[in-house]
Amino acid sequence: MEPLLVTNDLNKSYSDFRLSGISMEIHPGSIVGIFGPNGAGKTTLVKLLAGQISADSGALLVFGSAYAEREKEIKDRIGYAPQEPPYFPDRTAEYLGRFASRFYSRWDGGRFSRLLNRFHISPQKKFRHLSGGQKTLFSLALALSHQPDLLLLDEPAAGLDDAHRRFLLDTLRDFVSGGDRAAVVCSHVSEGLDEVSERVLILHHGRMILDSDKEELLERWKRVDFRDNALDPALVASLAGLRRHPFGNSGLCSDFPALHEKIACGLAAGDVKVENARLSDVLIHLTQGE
Amino acid sequence: MWPIIRRNAFWYFTHLMTFGFPLYNFVFNEGRRGYIVFLTLMAPVWLCSSVLWSERQESYAFLRMLPVRDGAIAQAKLRLGLAGVFVYWLLLTLYTLLGLGDVPRLFRPLLPDQHHGRRHAAARHPLLPQCLALRSPGHDRTHPRLYGHHILYGLRRRHPSMAGFRLRPGPEVSVLAGPGPAAARRAHRLVAHVQGRSAGQVDQ
Numbered sequence: 034m035e036p037l038l039v040t041n042d043l044n045k046s047y048s049d050f051r052l053s054g055i056s057m058e059i060h061p062g063s064i065v066g067i068f069g070p071n072g073a074g075k076t077t078l079v080k081l082l083a084g085q086i087s088a089d090s091g092a093l094l095v096f097g098s099a100y101a102e103r104e105k106e107i108k109d110r111i112g113y114a115p116q117e118p119p120y121f122p123d124r125t126a127e128y129l130g131r132f133a134s135r136f137y138s139r140w141d142g143g144r145f146s147r148l149l150n151r152f153h154i155s156p157q158k159k160f161r162h163l164s165g166g167q168k169t170l171f172s173l174a175l176a177l178s179h180q181p182d183l184l185l186l187d188e189p190a191a192g193l194d195d196a197h198r199r200f201l202l203d204t205l206r207d208f209v210s211g212g213d214r215a216a217v218v219c220s221h222v223s224e225g226l227d228e229v230s231e232r233v234l235i236l237h238h239g240r241m242i243l244d245s246d247k248e249e250l251l252e253r254w255k256r257v258d259f260r261d262n263a264l265d266p267a268l269v270a271s272l273a274g275l276r277r278h279p280f281g282n283s284g285l286c287s288d289f290p291a292l293h294e295k296i297a298c299g300l301a302a303g304d305v306k307v308e309n310a311r312l313s314d315v316l317i318h319l320t321q322g323e
Numbered sequence: 324m325w326p327i328i329r330r331n332a333f334w335y336f337t338h339l340m341t342f343g344f345p346l347y348n349f350v351f352n353e354g355r356r357g358y359i360v361f362l363t364l365m366a367p368v369w370l371c372s373s374v375l376w377s378e379r380q381e382s383y384a385f386l387r388m389l390p391v392r393d394g395a396i397a398q399a400k401l402r403l404g405l406a407g408v409f410v411y412w413l414l415l416t417l418y419t420l421l422g423l424g425d426v427p428r429l430f431r432p433l434l435p436d437q438h439h440g441r442r443h444a445a446a447r448h449p450l451l452p453q454c455l456a457l458r459s460p461g462h463d464r465t466h467p468r469l470y471g472h473h474i475l476y477g478l479r480r481r482h483p484s485m486a487g488f489r490l491r492p493g494p495e496v497s498v499l500a501g502p503g504p505a506a507a508r509r510a511h512r513l514v515a516h517v518q519g520r521s522a523g524q525v526d527q
Contacts, residue, residue: 085384
């Protein structure tokens, strides 16, 4: 199946920051999570993908075309929810929806109203009077109401309560369930979003340091809990992010298949326990070296 | 593109009203056409203010999210600015022509006059010297009635002896014409002109 979005060696430079060498493909039916610490370049990357800024070099094809060729058609099929919603602050939610509806060919006013209602956002409320979470939800409503084929969400869970975060995750699953649409979510907090992401990209200092299928990633990265003296000191030294607890030790293993045989005895004896690593642990280890 | 133009045009219009309002009073109500020059001087202020204010309220980040090309946004804004300048220029030109007494006939009904708009324009009607009085129909303030008032005002100005004449309510516009068939014909034409149709009643 043709990818919805392809980038090849994408570069963007600012005076104090450089995003470089971003190559990736986003296929229909997938949810891609872009994670990284603050200032890693996630927002810059999503802005590039959404056509908000242009790259200094490299190639970006969305739906098989470059923005320079078919900007209007591409944006008509993209739902973009930015990190900082830039809507007219003194206008009501209803006006903003009406304003946006004039530009999209597949605008669904009913869906927009239902989403506002679902998010408890009064249509007559001015945008600047919305709370932080409501602004995020309003962005999401606007991004979903024109039936896009590709969703680009920048920090979509920021400021959301648990119920709305759950709704967001369910919405993302529903969105790609047809198999012909895709979503890209980027966040500095992996909690929650890693549940729905099928592919994980990790950015650090403007470079992509990890691009992996989530299942594959979790096969390789394991969290190893072990009692004192249960593992060979050389093995312990190879673990990352070692922590000492009152009941033992824990560390992160980046290549579990290679380690598996070496700890088989400990596993059998019950002195060693292995769990899937959390994405946040992997993220911290890769970006902070802990 | 229209939502963007409409949104920006709002600021152009409101600022035109804001900057022009004090001058309209001098020009239209007090008839001091010389004040038009201030309207001219205000043009760049109005334009700059409109552009700056509309840009201040603009969110290009939002517009860039929408399926519209950057070039199209820039073109729309440029066109709006040029259209605003053209309208401003057209207004000034027409008022200036009016001040020179050289307004094309086509525009005369559209333009306010020196003191009281159509009232004064009617006073210059070529048929007026032959008319002695005018009755207008109805009690409503419809166009023929008002126009009749304007003509009567002009008559009074030209003929102080007619100061006592009043418009009388009746079924139709009627003109009291001077003696002779020629005066009657001219009165007929005046009635038709006032009513916008050929019917009329002339009292000799």
